Amino acid sequence: MKKIFFSLTVFVLFGFQNANSETVKVMLEPFPPLITEDGKGLSVDFLREVEKISDLKFEIMIVNYARAKSELQSGNVDLIGHTPYEMEVPEFYTYSQELKWSINSPADLYSLDAAKISEDSFRTLKRIGTPKGNEGVFSEILAIPVGQFVGGNSVESLLKMLESGRIDALLFERASVMNTMQSQSIHGVYYRNAVHIPIGFAVQKTAKGDQLKTKLESLFKQVDQDKVYEPVNKYWKLSDEGKI
Missing domain, CATH: 3.40.190.10 (Periplasmic binding protein-like II)
Incomplete structure:
Protein backbone atom coordinates (compact mmCIF):
# COMPACT_ATOMS: atom_id res chain seq x y z
CA MET A 1 0.00 0.00 0.00
CA LYS A 2 2.84 2.40 0.86
CA LYS A 3 4.51 1.69 -2.48
CA ILE A 4 1.27 2.37 -4.33
CA PHE A 5 0.75 5.61 -2.40
CA PHE A 6 4.33 6.72 -3.10
CA SER A 7 4.02 5.97 -6.82
CA LEU A 8 0.72 7.82 -7.00
CA THR A 9 2.23 10.83 -5.23
CA VAL A 10 5.17 10.97 -7.63
CA PHE A 11 2.83 10.64 -10.59
CA VAL A 12 0.59 13.46 -9.34
CA LEU A 13 3.50 15.75 -8.59
CA PHE A 14 5.15 15.02 -11.94
CA GLY A 15 1.90 15.59 -13.77
CA PHE A 16 1.28 18.82 -11.88
CA GLN A 17 4.76 20.09 -12.75
CA ASN A 18 4.32 19.32 -16.44
CA ALA A 19 0.85 20.88 -16.48
CA ASN A 20 2.30 24.11 -15.15
CA SER A 21 5.40 24.23 -17.35
CA GLU A 22 5.90 27.24 -19.60
CA THR A 23 6.51 26.46 -23.27
CA VAL A 24 9.07 28.68 -25.00
CA LYS A 25 9.01 28.58 -28.80
CA VAL A 26 12.59 28.65 -30.07
CA MET A 27 14.06 28.99 -33.54
CA LEU A 28 17.75 28.21 -33.93
CA GLU A 29 20.04 28.60 -36.91
CA PRO A 30 22.15 25.54 -37.88
CA PHE A 31 25.50 26.21 -36.25
CA PRO A 32 27.28 22.84 -35.91
CA PRO A 33 28.48 21.64 -33.48
CA LEU A 34 26.56 24.19 -31.36
CA ILE A 35 23.30 23.63 -33.25
CA THR A 36 22.84 20.80 -35.74
CA GLU A 37 20.25 20.27 -38.48
CA ASP A 38 18.60 17.49 -36.46
CA GLY A 39 18.03 19.71 -33.42
CA LYS A 40 21.01 18.65 -31.35
CA GLY A 41 24.31 20.30 -30.41
CA LEU A 42 26.00 22.05 -27.51
CA SER A 43 23.67 25.06 -27.41
CA VAL A 44 20.66 22.76 -27.45
CA ASP A 45 22.29 20.86 -24.58
CA PHE A 46 22.67 24.18 -22.78
CA LEU A 47 18.94 24.90 -23.13
CA ARG A 48 18.10 21.38 -21.93
CA GLU A 49 20.19 22.05 -18.81
CA VAL A 50 18.06 25.15 -18.23
CA GLU A 51 14.93 23.00 -18.49
CA LYS A 52 16.22 20.77 -15.69
CA ILE A 53 16.36 23.66 -13.21
CA SER A 54 13.18 25.47 -14.23
CA ASP A 55 9.55 25.15 -15.26
CA LEU A 56 10.45 25.96 -18.87
CA LYS A 57 10.01 23.66 -21.84
CA PHE A 58 11.84 24.68 -25.02
CA GLU A 59 10.04 23.81 -28.25
CA ILE A 60 12.91 23.99 -30.72
CA MET A 61 12.74 24.36 -34.49
CA ILE A 62 15.83 24.54 -36.74
CA VAL A 63 15.57 27.20 -39.46
CA ASN A 64 17.88 29.61 -41.25
CA TYR A 65 18.74 32.84 -39.47
CA ALA A 66 16.72 35.01 -41.85
CA ARG A 67 13.53 33.11 -41.03
CA ALA A 68 14.28 33.12 -37.29
CA LYS A 69 14.52 36.91 -37.32
CA SER A 70 11.39 37.26 -39.43
CA GLU A 71 9.35 35.03 -37.10
CA LEU A 72 10.60 36.90 -34.03
CA GLN A 73 9.59 40.20 -35.63
CA SER A 74 6.14 38.76 -36.39
CA GLY A 75 5.73 37.57 -32.80
CA ASN A 76 5.49 33.90 -33.77
CA VAL A 77 8.50 32.77 -31.74
CA ASP A 78 9.80 33.64 -28.27
CA LEU A 79 13.56 33.04 -28.54
CA ILE A 80 16.07 32.87 -31.40
CA GLY A 81 19.76 32.17 -31.70
CA HIS A 82 22.50 32.50 -32.20
CA THR A 83 22.64 36.26 -32.63
CA PRO A 84 25.81 38.31 -33.04
CA TYR A 85 25.63 39.85 -29.57
CA GLU A 86 25.26 43.65 -29.74
CA MET A 87 26.44 43.57 -33.38
CA GLU A 88 23.22 43.13 -35.34
CA VAL A 89 21.96 45.74 -37.80
CA PRO A 90 20.04 48.67 -36.21
CA GLU A 91 16.67 47.49 -37.57
CA PHE A 92 16.99 44.25 -35.59
CA TYR A 93 16.88 46.10 -32.29
CA THR A 94 13.60 47.82 -33.15
CA TYR A 95 11.73 44.55 -32.56
CA SER A 96 14.10 42.42 -30.47
CA GLN A 97 16.38 42.52 -27.47
CA GLU A 98 19.28 40.26 -26.62
CA LEU A 99 19.86 38.45 -23.36
CA LYS A 100 22.81 39.67 -21.32
CA TRP A 101 24.61 36.44 -22.08
CA SER A 102 27.07 35.46 -24.78
CA ILE A 103 29.98 33.24 -25.71
CA ASN A 104 32.87 34.68 -27.68
CA PRO A 198 30.12 37.19 -29.20
CA ILE A 199 27.06 35.06 -29.95
CA GLY A 200 23.87 34.88 -27.91
CA PHE A 201 20.08 34.72 -27.91
CA ALA A 202 17.32 37.27 -28.48
CA VAL A 203 13.67 37.67 -27.46
CA GLN A 204 10.86 39.98 -28.55
CA LYS A 205 10.98 43.63 -27.59
CA THR A 206 7.67 43.42 -25.74
CA ALA A 207 6.44 43.14 -22.16
CA LYS A 208 6.34 39.35 -22.61
CA GLY A 209 9.86 39.45 -23.97
CA ASP A 210 11.00 41.52 -20.98
CA GLN A 211 9.71 38.88 -18.57
CA LEU A 212 11.29 36.01 -20.49
CA LYS A 213 14.58 37.87 -20.78
CA THR A 214 14.78 38.44 -17.02
CA LYS A 215 13.90 34.82 -16.29
CA LEU A 216 16.37 33.35 -18.78
CA GLU A 217 19.24 35.59 -17.70
CA SER A 218 18.82 34.37 -14.13
CA LEU A 219 18.63 30.71 -15.21
CA PHE A 220 21.57 30.93 -17.62
CA LYS A 221 23.82 32.02 -14.74
CA GLN A 222 23.02 28.77 -12.96
CA VAL A 223 24.31 26.55 -15.78
CA ASP A 224 28.04 25.77 -16.13
CA GLN A 225 28.52 27.12 -19.65
CA ASP A 226 32.27 26.42 -19.66
CA LYS A 227 31.55 22.74 -19.16
CA VAL A 228 28.85 22.64 -21.83
CA TYR A 229 30.97 24.39 -24.47
CA GLU A 230 34.32 22.79 -23.59
CA PRO A 231 34.32 20.56 -26.74
CA VAL A 232 34.68 23.59 -29.08
CA ASN A 233 37.63 25.15 -27.26
CA LYS A 234 39.96 23.24 -29.59
CA TYR A 235 38.67 25.37 -32.46
CA TRP A 236 38.48 28.69 -30.64
CA LYS A 237 42.07 28.37 -29.39
CA LEU A 238 43.60 27.93 -32.87
CA SER A 239 45.84 30.60 -34.38
CA ASP A 240 44.21 33.45 -36.28
CA GLU A 241 45.23 32.05 -39.65
CA GLY A 242 46.33 28.80 -41.18
CA LYS A 243 45.41 25.92 -43.47
CA ILE A 244 43.01 23.07 -42.78
Missing part, protein backbone atom coordinates in the same frame (compact mmCIF):
# COMPACT_ATOMS: atom_id res chain seq x y z
CA SER A 105 33.61 33.05 -31.01
CA PRO A 106 35.84 33.88 -33.98
CA ALA A 107 34.37 34.39 -37.44
CA ASP A 108 36.84 33.48 -40.17
CA LEU A 109 37.26 33.85 -43.90
CA TYR A 110 37.88 30.61 -45.82
CA SER A 111 39.23 30.23 -49.33
CA LEU A 112 41.14 27.83 -51.58
CA ASP A 113 43.45 30.75 -52.38
CA ALA A 114 45.19 32.38 -49.40
CA ALA A 115 45.75 35.61 -51.35
CA LYS A 116 42.00 36.19 -51.69
CA ILE A 117 41.45 36.46 -47.95
CA SER A 118 44.48 38.62 -47.15
CA GLU A 119 43.90 41.87 -45.27
CA ASP A 120 44.42 43.83 -48.48
CA SER A 121 42.21 41.73 -50.73
CA PHE A 122 39.15 40.27 -49.03
CA ARG A 123 37.07 43.46 -49.10
CA THR A 124 37.25 43.50 -52.90
CA LEU A 125 35.80 40.01 -53.32
CA LYS A 126 32.45 39.98 -55.12
CA ARG A 127 31.17 36.60 -53.92
CA ILE A 128 31.58 36.10 -50.17
CA GLY A 129 29.35 33.27 -48.99
CA THR A 130 27.64 33.20 -45.60
CA PRO A 131 24.47 31.51 -44.26
CA LYS A 132 21.27 33.37 -45.17
CA GLY A 133 20.38 36.14 -42.75
CA ASN A 134 23.98 36.97 -41.89
CA GLU A 135 24.76 39.11 -44.93
CA GLY A 136 23.67 42.39 -43.33
CA VAL A 137 25.49 41.66 -40.09
CA PHE A 138 28.85 41.01 -41.71
CA SER A 139 28.32 43.90 -44.11
CA GLU A 140 27.81 46.24 -41.14
CA ILE A 141 30.70 44.88 -39.07
CA LEU A 142 33.31 44.68 -41.83
CA ALA A 143 32.15 47.71 -43.88
CA ILE A 144 31.67 45.63 -47.02
CA PRO A 145 28.69 46.37 -49.31
CA VAL A 146 25.95 43.82 -48.73
CA GLY A 147 25.80 43.15 -52.46
CA GLN A 148 29.16 41.40 -52.25
CA PHE A 149 27.68 38.64 -50.06
CA VAL A 150 25.99 35.47 -51.23
CA GLY A 151 23.53 33.82 -48.83
CA GLY A 152 23.63 30.04 -48.58
CA ASN A 153 21.25 27.53 -47.02
CA SER A 154 23.89 25.98 -44.76
CA VAL A 155 27.60 25.83 -44.02
CA GLU A 156 27.74 22.49 -45.83
CA SER A 157 26.20 23.91 -49.01
CA LEU A 158 28.51 26.93 -48.86
CA LEU A 159 31.58 24.69 -48.60
CA LYS A 160 30.42 22.89 -51.74
CA MET A 161 30.03 26.26 -53.45
CA LEU A 162 33.55 27.18 -52.36
CA GLU A 163 35.00 23.93 -53.72
CA SER A 164 33.21 24.39 -57.05
CA GLY A 165 34.33 28.02 -57.39
CA ARG A 166 30.84 29.52 -57.16
CA ILE A 167 31.97 31.74 -54.29
CA ASP A 168 35.39 33.29 -53.69
CA ALA A 169 35.36 32.88 -49.93
CA LEU A 170 33.21 31.72 -47.04
CA LEU A 171 32.69 33.84 -43.93
CA PHE A 172 31.23 32.36 -40.75
CA GLU A 173 31.93 31.17 -37.21
CA ARG A 174 35.04 29.01 -36.87
CA ALA A 175 33.79 25.99 -34.90
CA SER A 176 30.80 25.65 -37.21
CA VAL A 177 32.84 25.74 -40.41
CA MET A 178 35.74 23.61 -39.21
CA ASN A 179 33.48 21.00 -37.65
CA THR A 180 31.58 20.70 -40.93
CA MET A 181 34.83 20.48 -42.90
CA GLN A 182 35.99 17.68 -40.63
CA SER A 183 32.74 15.74 -41.01
CA GLN A 184 32.90 16.16 -44.81
CA SER A 185 36.65 15.33 -45.00
CA ILE A 186 37.41 18.66 -46.69
CA HIS A 187 41.06 19.71 -46.70
CA GLY A 188 43.36 22.24 -48.36
CA VAL A 189 41.36 25.30 -47.30
CA TYR A 190 43.02 28.46 -45.99
CA TYR A 191 41.46 30.49 -43.20
CA ARG A 192 42.07 33.86 -41.60
CA ASN A 193 40.20 35.46 -38.73
CA ALA A 194 38.03 38.40 -39.76
CA VAL A 195 36.45 39.36 -36.44
CA HIS A 196 35.61 38.00 -33.00
CA ILE A 197 31.84 38.06 -32.48
Whole structure:
Protein backbone atom coordinates (compact mmCIF):
# COMPACT_ATOMS: atom_id res chain seq x y z
CA MET A 1 0.00 0.00 0.00
CA LYS A 2 2.84 2.40 0.86
CA LYS A 3 4.51 1.69 -2.48
CA ILE A 4 1.27 2.37 -4.33
CA PHE A 5 0.75 5.61 -2.40
CA PHE A 6 4.33 6.72 -3.10
CA SER A 7 4.02 5.97 -6.82
CA LEU A 8 0.72 7.82 -7.00
CA THR A 9 2.23 10.83 -5.23
CA VAL A 10 5.17 10.97 -7.63
CA PHE A 11 2.83 10.64 -10.59
CA VAL A 12 0.59 13.46 -9.34
CA LEU A 13 3.50 15.75 -8.59
CA PHE A 14 5.15 15.02 -11.94
CA GLY A 15 1.90 15.59 -13.77
CA PHE A 16 1.28 18.82 -11.88
CA GLN A 17 4.76 20.09 -12.75
CA ASN A 18 4.32 19.32 -16.44
CA ALA A 19 0.85 20.88 -16.48
CA ASN A 20 2.30 24.11 -15.15
CA SER A 21 5.40 24.23 -17.35
CA GLU A 22 5.90 27.24 -19.60
CA THR A 23 6.51 26.46 -23.27
CA VAL A 24 9.07 28.68 -25.00
CA LYS A 25 9.01 28.58 -28.80
CA VAL A 26 12.59 28.65 -30.07
CA MET A 27 14.06 28.99 -33.54
CA LEU A 28 17.75 28.21 -33.93
CA GLU A 29 20.04 28.60 -36.91
CA PRO A 30 22.15 25.54 -37.88
CA PHE A 31 25.50 26.21 -36.25
CA PRO A 32 27.28 22.84 -35.91
CA PRO A 33 28.48 21.64 -33.48
CA LEU A 34 26.56 24.19 -31.36
CA ILE A 35 23.30 23.63 -33.25
CA THR A 36 22.84 20.80 -35.74
CA GLU A 37 20.25 20.27 -38.48
CA ASP A 38 18.60 17.49 -36.46
CA GLY A 39 18.03 19.71 -33.42
CA LYS A 40 21.01 18.65 -31.35
CA GLY A 41 24.31 20.30 -30.41
CA LEU A 42 26.00 22.05 -27.51
CA SER A 43 23.67 25.06 -27.41
CA VAL A 44 20.66 22.76 -27.45
CA ASP A 45 22.29 20.86 -24.58
CA PHE A 46 22.67 24.18 -22.78
CA LEU A 47 18.94 24.90 -23.13
CA ARG A 48 18.10 21.38 -21.93
CA GLU A 49 20.19 22.05 -18.81
CA VAL A 50 18.06 25.15 -18.23
CA GLU A 51 14.93 23.00 -18.49
CA LYS A 52 16.22 20.77 -15.69
CA ILE A 53 16.36 23.66 -13.21
CA SER A 54 13.18 25.47 -14.23
CA ASP A 55 9.55 25.15 -15.26
CA LEU A 56 10.45 25.96 -18.87
CA LYS A 57 10.01 23.66 -21.84
CA PHE A 58 11.84 24.68 -25.02
CA GLU A 59 10.04 23.81 -28.25
CA ILE A 60 12.91 23.99 -30.72
CA MET A 61 12.74 24.36 -34.49
CA ILE A 62 15.83 24.54 -36.74
CA VAL A 63 15.57 27.20 -39.46
CA ASN A 64 17.88 29.61 -41.25
CA TYR A 65 18.74 32.84 -39.47
CA ALA A 66 16.72 35.01 -41.85
CA ARG A 67 13.53 33.11 -41.03
CA ALA A 68 14.28 33.12 -37.29
CA LYS A 69 14.52 36.91 -37.32
CA SER A 70 11.39 37.26 -39.43
CA GLU A 71 9.35 35.03 -37.10
CA LEU A 72 10.60 36.90 -34.03
CA GLN A 73 9.59 40.20 -35.63
CA SER A 74 6.14 38.76 -36.39
CA GLY A 75 5.73 37.57 -32.80
CA ASN A 76 5.49 33.90 -33.77
CA VAL A 77 8.50 32.77 -31.74
CA ASP A 78 9.80 33.64 -28.27
CA LEU A 79 13.56 33.04 -28.54
CA ILE A 80 16.07 32.87 -31.40
CA GLY A 81 19.76 32.17 -31.70
CA HIS A 82 22.50 32.50 -32.20
CA THR A 83 22.64 36.26 -32.63
CA PRO A 84 25.81 38.31 -33.04
CA TYR A 85 25.63 39.85 -29.57
CA GLU A 86 25.26 43.65 -29.74
CA MET A 87 26.44 43.57 -33.38
CA GLU A 88 23.22 43.13 -35.34
CA VAL A 89 21.96 45.74 -37.80
CA PRO A 90 20.04 48.67 -36.21
CA GLU A 91 16.67 47.49 -37.57
CA PHE A 92 16.99 44.25 -35.59
CA TYR A 93 16.88 46.10 -32.29
CA THR A 94 13.60 47.82 -33.15
CA TYR A 95 11.73 44.55 -32.56
CA SER A 96 14.10 42.42 -30.47
CA GLN A 97 16.38 42.52 -27.47
CA GLU A 98 19.28 40.26 -26.62
CA LEU A 99 19.86 38.45 -23.36
CA LYS A 100 22.81 39.67 -21.32
CA TRP A 101 24.61 36.44 -22.08
CA SER A 102 27.07 35.46 -24.78
CA ILE A 103 29.98 33.24 -25.71
CA ASN A 104 32.87 34.68 -27.68
CA SER A 105 33.61 33.05 -31.01
CA PRO A 106 35.84 33.88 -33.98
CA ALA A 107 34.37 34.39 -37.44
CA ASP A 108 36.84 33.48 -40.17
CA LEU A 109 37.26 33.85 -43.90
CA TYR A 110 37.88 30.61 -45.82
CA SER A 111 39.23 30.23 -49.33
CA LEU A 112 41.14 27.83 -51.58
CA ASP A 113 43.45 30.75 -52.38
CA ALA A 114 45.19 32.38 -49.40
CA ALA A 115 45.75 35.61 -51.35
CA LYS A 116 42.00 36.19 -51.69
CA ILE A 117 41.45 36.46 -47.95
CA SER A 118 44.48 38.62 -47.15
CA GLU A 119 43.90 41.87 -45.27
CA ASP A 120 44.42 43.83 -48.48
CA SER A 121 42.21 41.73 -50.73
CA PHE A 122 39.15 40.27 -49.03
CA ARG A 123 37.07 43.46 -49.10
CA THR A 124 37.25 43.50 -52.90
CA LEU A 125 35.80 40.01 -53.32
CA LYS A 126 32.45 39.98 -55.12
CA ARG A 127 31.17 36.60 -53.92
CA ILE A 128 31.58 36.10 -50.17
CA GLY A 129 29.35 33.27 -48.99
CA THR A 130 27.64 33.20 -45.60
CA PRO A 131 24.47 31.51 -44.26
CA LYS A 132 21.27 33.37 -45.17
CA GLY A 133 20.38 36.14 -42.75
CA ASN A 134 23.98 36.97 -41.89
CA GLU A 135 24.76 39.11 -44.93
CA GLY A 136 23.67 42.39 -43.33
CA VAL A 137 25.49 41.66 -40.09
CA PHE A 138 28.85 41.01 -41.71
CA SER A 139 28.32 43.90 -44.11
CA GLU A 140 27.81 46.24 -41.14
CA ILE A 141 30.70 44.88 -39.07
CA LEU A 142 33.31 44.68 -41.83
CA ALA A 143 32.15 47.71 -43.88
CA ILE A 144 31.67 45.63 -47.02
CA PRO A 145 28.69 46.37 -49.31
CA VAL A 146 25.95 43.82 -48.73
CA GLY A 147 25.80 43.15 -52.46
CA GLN A 148 29.16 41.40 -52.25
CA PHE A 149 27.68 38.64 -50.06
CA VAL A 150 25.99 35.47 -51.23
CA GLY A 151 23.53 33.82 -48.83
CA GLY A 152 23.63 30.04 -48.58
CA ASN A 153 21.25 27.53 -47.02
CA SER A 154 23.89 25.98 -44.76
CA VAL A 155 27.60 25.83 -44.02
CA GLU A 156 27.74 22.49 -45.83
CA SER A 157 26.20 23.91 -49.01
CA LEU A 158 28.51 26.93 -48.86
CA LEU A 159 31.58 24.69 -48.60
CA LYS A 160 30.42 22.89 -51.74
CA MET A 161 30.03 26.26 -53.45
CA LEU A 162 33.55 27.18 -52.36
CA GLU A 163 35.00 23.93 -53.72
CA SER A 164 33.21 24.39 -57.05
CA GLY A 165 34.33 28.02 -57.39
CA ARG A 166 30.84 29.52 -57.16
CA ILE A 167 31.97 31.74 -54.29
CA ASP A 168 35.39 33.29 -53.69
CA ALA A 169 35.36 32.88 -49.93
CA LEU A 170 33.21 31.72 -47.04
CA LEU A 171 32.69 33.84 -43.93
CA PHE A 172 31.23 32.36 -40.75
CA GLU A 173 31.93 31.17 -37.21
CA ARG A 174 35.04 29.01 -36.87
CA ALA A 175 33.79 25.99 -34.90
CA SER A 176 30.80 25.65 -37.21
CA VAL A 177 32.84 25.74 -40.41
CA MET A 178 35.74 23.61 -39.21
CA ASN A 179 33.48 21.00 -37.65
CA THR A 180 31.58 20.70 -40.93
CA MET A 181 34.83 20.48 -42.90
CA GLN A 182 35.99 17.68 -40.63
CA SER A 183 32.74 15.74 -41.01
CA GLN A 184 32.90 16.16 -44.81
CA SER A 185 36.65 15.33 -45.00
CA ILE A 186 37.41 18.66 -46.69
CA HIS A 187 41.06 19.71 -46.70
CA GLY A 188 43.36 22.24 -48.36
CA VAL A 189 41.36 25.30 -47.30
CA TYR A 190 43.02 28.46 -45.99
CA TYR A 191 41.46 30.49 -43.20
CA ARG A 192 42.07 33.86 -41.60
CA ASN A 193 40.20 35.46 -38.73
CA ALA A 194 38.03 38.40 -39.76
CA VAL A 195 36.45 39.36 -36.44
CA HIS A 196 35.61 38.00 -33.00
CA ILE A 197 31.84 38.06 -32.48
CA PRO A 198 30.12 37.19 -29.20
CA ILE A 199 27.06 35.06 -29.95
CA GLY A 200 23.87 34.88 -27.91
CA PHE A 201 20.08 34.72 -27.91
CA ALA A 202 17.32 37.27 -28.48
CA VAL A 203 13.67 37.67 -27.46
CA GLN A 204 10.86 39.98 -28.55
CA LYS A 205 10.98 43.63 -27.59
CA THR A 206 7.67 43.42 -25.74
CA ALA A 207 6.44 43.14 -22.16
CA LYS A 208 6.34 39.35 -22.61
CA GLY A 209 9.86 39.45 -23.97
CA ASP A 210 11.00 41.52 -20.98
CA GLN A 211 9.71 38.88 -18.57
CA LEU A 212 11.29 36.01 -20.49
CA LYS A 213 14.58 37.87 -20.78
CA THR A 214 14.78 38.44 -17.02
CA LYS A 215 13.90 34.82 -16.29
CA LEU A 216 16.37 33.35 -18.78
CA GLU A 217 19.24 35.59 -17.70
CA SER A 218 18.82 34.37 -14.13
CA LEU A 219 18.63 30.71 -15.21
CA PHE A 220 21.57 30.93 -17.62
CA LYS A 221 23.82 32.02 -14.74
CA GLN A 222 23.02 28.77 -12.96
CA VAL A 223 24.31 26.55 -15.78
CA ASP A 224 28.04 25.77 -16.13
CA GLN A 225 28.52 27.12 -19.65
CA ASP A 226 32.27 26.42 -19.66
CA LYS A 227 31.55 22.74 -19.16
CA VAL A 228 28.85 22.64 -21.83
CA TYR A 229 30.97 24.39 -24.47
CA GLU A 230 34.32 22.79 -23.59
CA PRO A 231 34.32 20.56 -26.74
CA VAL A 232 34.68 23.59 -29.08
CA ASN A 233 37.63 25.15 -27.26
CA LYS A 234 39.96 23.24 -29.59
CA TYR A 235 38.67 25.37 -32.46
CA TRP A 236 38.48 28.69 -30.64
CA LYS A 237 42.07 28.37 -29.39
CA LEU A 238 43.60 27.93 -32.87
CA SER A 239 45.84 30.60 -34.38
CA ASP A 240 44.21 33.45 -36.28
CA GLU A 241 45.23 32.05 -39.65
CA GLY A 242 46.33 28.80 -41.18
CA LYS A 243 45.41 25.92 -43.47
CA ILE A 244 43.01 23.07 -42.78
